[in-house]
Amino acid sequence: DVIKKICGNLLAGKNFTLPGLLFIDTPGHHAFTTLRKRGGSIADIAVLIVDVNEGFKPQTYESLTILKQYKTPFVIAANKIDAISGWKKVDGIYTQRLAEQHSAARSLLEEKIYEVIGTLYDQGLKADIYTNIKDFSKNVAIVPISAKTGEGIPELLMILVGLAQRFLEESLTVERGPGKGTVLEVKEETGLGTTVDAIIYNGVVRSTDKIALGTRDKPIVTNIKALLKPKPLDEIRDPRERFDSVEEVHAACGIKIAATNLDDVVSGSPLRVVTDENLEEVLKEIKEQTELSIELDEEGIIIKADTIGSLEAITKEARERGIKVRKAEVGHVAKRDVVESSASTDPLHRAIIAFNVRILPEADEELKSTDVKVFREDVIYTLMEDYEEWIKKKKEEIERARREEFVHPGMIRFLPEYVFRVSHPAIIGVRVLAGRIKAGTKLIKEDGKVVGTIKSIQSEKKSLEEAMQGQEVAISVEGATVGRQIKGGDVLYTDIPEGDAKKLKEMDVLTLDEKDVLNKIIEIKRKTDRFWGM
Structure with a gap:
């Protein structure tokens, strides 16, 4: 009507x-x-x-x-x-x-x-x-x-x-048998304790019934204490009297159920009215439906969500984006989740995606002493975008750290007007034409011969760890004598070990100028070893 x-x-x-x-x-x-x-x-x-x-x-x-x-x-x-x-x-x-x-x-x-x-x-x-x-x-x-x-x-x-x-006419049949529903939300209500809000989509639920519901561990069976429907807004005078108690409800409807032992019930789990005849079958059905159909990896991130459905949706989205998942659970972020995540050998896996859940106080405290990153949102799309942005920055950070482990391509010109000492060590002025130079790096000439090792770098009487493209600095070179191994105007290159050259090519972290210098060094090396760097 x-x-x-x-x-x-x-x-x-x-x-x-x-x-x-x-x-x-x-x-x-x-x-x-x-x-x-x-x-x-x-x-x-x-x-x-x-x-x-x-x-x-x-x-x-x-x-x-x-x-x-x-x-x-x-x-x-x-x-x-x-x-x-x-x-x-x-x-x-x-x-x-x-x-x-x-x-x-x-x-x-x-x-x-x-x-x-x-x-x-x-x-x-x-x-x-x-x-x-x-x-x-x-x-x-x-x-x-x-x-x-x-x-x-x-x-x-x-x-x-x-x-x-x-x-939908064929599928929309009315049944009068034991009620079937889905838990929407588990919440605390003043004067009622823990309650569940549920949708009953089939059958009948009575206030005298026993119901079975899914929890994090195994299905539970409990007695209904009250079936509650919200009062019309104009009838609510006292916040403590927001509901009317009813004897029974028929599908399809929304209902609040007060019962015992509801604390561990999982949102999204099935709700079934049980009888002596169907108890075993119902418990088996609920167990099957609350078991996560999620494939996990040995290594990966941790996902925590508020419902089974949310968890499966996020994990599916993660899979489609190529993100590995080692653990997926319904519930708030606990200390054990942080500890597990921090134990990951891959720093890119030290992350927890938390959808519509809280970070428990103990977990929050544990986070302060780890490098675990937690992403909390109530929109899956935003969670994934934030995580992928973090991954991008984290990879760049790791690559920068790894770069420091290798000798980098550098090309310098000996400025003839700046000879401060001829030998033991030779101290000369140079301009960095491309790439970078660091203390401890060997230098070679265009014929591939080693002329010496950079002992130190200075600029305006200050010691430097490295000098970058465009800088003019003074360097001390152990093993070189001006006029013999090196002369004013010479172009010198950093002597890169073959393994470092291969790694730098694979990592793709060099600038275009650095790549040009690396290719020149490879060309020099291949004059004596044509397979060098392959």
């Missing part, structure tokens, strides 16, 4: 057997990763809301990915048409309202809708305004709406009713 009242003439003369629609409004990915039913989403159909003015956001793409993953049929609600410049509220269906708009407002909305269509096309989906669609099984319907003015809401309901009636 409510649907008919809202839709008005849109459903006039049409009969439908759908008993009703249960809407679950949950943020971002949660609607689908938390609500699992035999490996898929509990949602029979979904409404993906897009701000028509701003287009797709990271969480929109995330929800879209999950909808596709679970093969959940959905409709796009292009919201906030009232915010289109020049838009005026007009009664009637979309085509009538559009015709009454100023041409500029009409063009702007159509442009925004085309952008949504284009984005969906890029994601491999065909979409169009619902009025243009003939086959709803092959196209995603877009319904322009305004949650503020109510425009488009009747059409959105009409589309949902039609799709449910047409494509």
Whole structure:
């Protein structure tokens, strides 16, 4: 009756057997990763809301990915048409309202809708305004709406009713047997203790029933103390009396359940009414559904999430990005997670991805004495982007540190006007033409002969560890005599060991000028060993 009242003439003369629609409004990915039913989403159909003015956001793409993953049929609600410049509220269906708009407002909305269509096309989906669609099984319907003015809401309901009636009728059967549901959230309620918020999608749950639920370890069976439904807002006088106690509930509905031993129940786990006859079967089913279908690696990062579905979604995303995962668990970040992560031999694996969970105080304290990085977010896309950005910077940091282990390519010119000592050691002025020079590095001439070893580097009476391209410095060279091994104007090169040359080529960390110098040194070396550096 409510649907008919809202839709008005849109459903006039049409009969439908759908008993009703249960809407679950949950943020971002949660609607689908938390609500699992035999490996898929509990949602029979979904409404993906897009701000028509701003287009797709990271969480929109995330929800879209999950909808596709679970093969959940959905409709796009292009919201906030009232915010289109020049838009005026007009009664009637979309085509009538559009015709009454100023041409500029009409063009702007159509442009925004085309952008949504284009984005969906890029994601491999065909979409169009619902009025243009003939086959709803092959196209995603877009319904322009305004949650503020109510425009488009009747059409959105009409589309949902039609799709449910047409494509879901066979699967939408009403059962009177023991209730089946999914845990949405586990939370503490004043005066009630630990409770679970659940969606009952099949059967009946009574206040006298026993229920089985999934925990981190194994399924538990507990007695229901109370079935609670929120009171209408206008009836709530005291925050402690926000709920009405009911004797039984029928699918499909949302319900809060108060019971004993709920502390370790996992969000996203199955909830089943148990009897003496089905107990063994139910416990087996819950155990199977709460076991993670995640393949782990011997080495990798640690992932912690708030629900089973979230955990699987994040791990799947990590896999697709080539990220190795050694541990994936539901729950907050604990001290043991930090200790495990810090023990990783690969510094790139000393990271914990924490989705919608807290860092416990002991873990926070442990983090202060380790190099473990924790990424906390409630949007999977952002988590992955942040982690990959950290990986990029960490690799650069590691490469810079590794570079210091090798002799680097450097090319210098002996400035003839700067001879401070002829020998023991020779002290001369040089200009670094390319690359870098460091104390302790041997120097060679263009014929490949070693002329000596740089003992020290100075500039303006200050000692330097190294000198870079463009600098003019004084160097002391042990083993060289000016006028014999070296002469003014000579171009000298750093004598790079063959192993260092190979590593530097593999690492790809040199600048273009450094690469040119390295190639020149390789050319010099191959005058006496044609396979040098290969």
